[in-house]
Amino acid sequence: MSVRELDTTTVTALVEDAVAAPSMHNAQPWRFRFLRGDSTFQVYSDLERAMPRADPTTRGLHLGCAAALFNLRVAAAHAGWAPDTELLPDPADPRLLAVVRLSSPALPGNGLAEDLAPLYPAIRRRRTSRHPFSDEAIPPAIKDALSAAALLEGARLAFPDIWHVHTLLDLVHDAEGRDAMDAAASEELRHWTRVDTGAAETAGDGVPAYAFGPRKRHGRAPVRDFAGRRPVPGRETAAFENAPQLAILGTVDDRPRDWLLAGQAMERVLLEATLDGLATSLTSQALEWPELRWTVRDPRSAMGFIQMVLRLGYGPAGPGTPRRPVHEVLDIE
Numbered sequence: 001m002s003v004r005e006l007d008t009t010t011v012t013a014l015v016e017d018a019v020a021a022p023s024m025h026n027a028q029p030w031r032f033r034f035l036r037g038d039s040t041f042q043v044y045s046d047l048e049r050a051m052p053r054a055d056p057t058t059r060g061l062h063l064g065c066a067a068a069l070f071n072l073r074v075a076a077a078h079a080g081w082a083p084d085t086e087l088l089p090d091p092a093d094p095r096l097l098a099v100v101r102l103s104s105p106a107l108p109g110n111g112l113a114e115d116l117a118p119l120y121p122a123i124r125r126r127r128t129s130r131h132p133f134s135d136e137a138i139p140p141a142i143k144d145a146l147s148a149a150a151l152l153e154g155a156r157l158a159f160p161d162i163w164h165v166h167t168l169l170d171l172v173h174d175a176e177g178r179d180a181m182d183a184a185a186s187e188e189l190r191h192w193t194r195v196d197t198g199a200a201e202t203a204g205d206g207v208p209a210y211a212f213g214p215r216k217r218h219g220r221a222p223v224r225d226f227a228g229r230r231p232v233p234g235r236e237t238a239a240f241e242n243a244p245q246l247a248i249l250g251t252v253d254d255r256p257r258d259w260l261l262a263g264q265a266m267e268r269v270l271l272e273a274t275l276d277g278l279a280t281s282l283t284s285q286a287l288e289w290p291e292l293r294w295t296v297r298d299p300r301s302a303m304g305f306i307q308m309v310l311r312l313g314y315g316p317a318g319p320g321t322p323r324r325p326v327h328e329v330l331d332i333e
């Protein structure tokens, strides 16, 4: 593909692809600045969209921003560029999460850009699916490819044994109970969910009721119920998987840089999985309680810090959720 000129239309289109990324409660905690003179994007966190109760360290916020950064790299590669990314380039400004320079075109043999561009069609197809998945097993070759995808971004993805899956499910269940008893957690969830039909149709952020999926009748799949105790007119109930296919994504360390590696790895895995025909959802509830997060890890594994739990399988795609208009998150200078 030949390189597209970095005019306003192209820059805007690249950011539109970036913001299709998943983010905690669809808060979209990112901002972008494009510096024309340097052909460089700056990716910033937007701390006004942080979640002090569920995400006091902003770890989850970093994961979402890094997923958007990964989409930006994919979109740039698809447009013919070889994106050159630097994480946390300014120690004096931790809000500046990354810069992405688009100064050179992707050339044949430039493996990095070639690896990224094929993921492009999955950016708009990837959606969180809070529906039941079938019992069809994911072939080992696909699991291996997903683990390799995580490794490319500097994180590890493992598919836990059944005993570990049951431990994970117990921990998520424990976290759900704690969340329900925690007034601040419930308030935060209410703030970021749109239950009224009007709000669900017009809000540019948050999780709309039409994306909640059915209420769980039985089954043990770890799917967060964004409705809480609130009734949602017309919402159905369904039986979910008893033995969900889970993957854990982790890093060796737990600093902002590791969170940025993990978020990019998460998005690479989600996009690869989407191309493989898998439906996906994310589960961070057990990771939001420090004492539970520690026990999510497999003690026999070298994976030091768990950053995300993914549910993968064959099932209905989730609906598209809203995004804020690009002009609200992009400055061009």
Ligand SMILES: Cc1cc2nc3c(=O)[nH]c(=O)nc-3n(C[C@H](O)[C@H](O)[C@H](O)COP(=O)(O)O)c2cc1C
Pocket (backbone or CB within 6 Å): 020, 021, 022, 023, 024, 025, 026, 059, 060, 061, 063, 064, 067, 126, 127, 128, 129, 130, 206, 207, 223, 224, 281, 282, 283, 284, 285, 318, 319, 320, 321
């Ligand atoms: C750090 C992080 C944590 C998340 N935690 C959960 C979760 O616990 N349960 C859930 O259903 N979705 C979770 N999500 C998915 C978001 O809710 C979802 O990405 C957002 O609502 C936008 O929808 P989309 O993924 O369909 O684009 C998480 C996403 C991120 C990045």
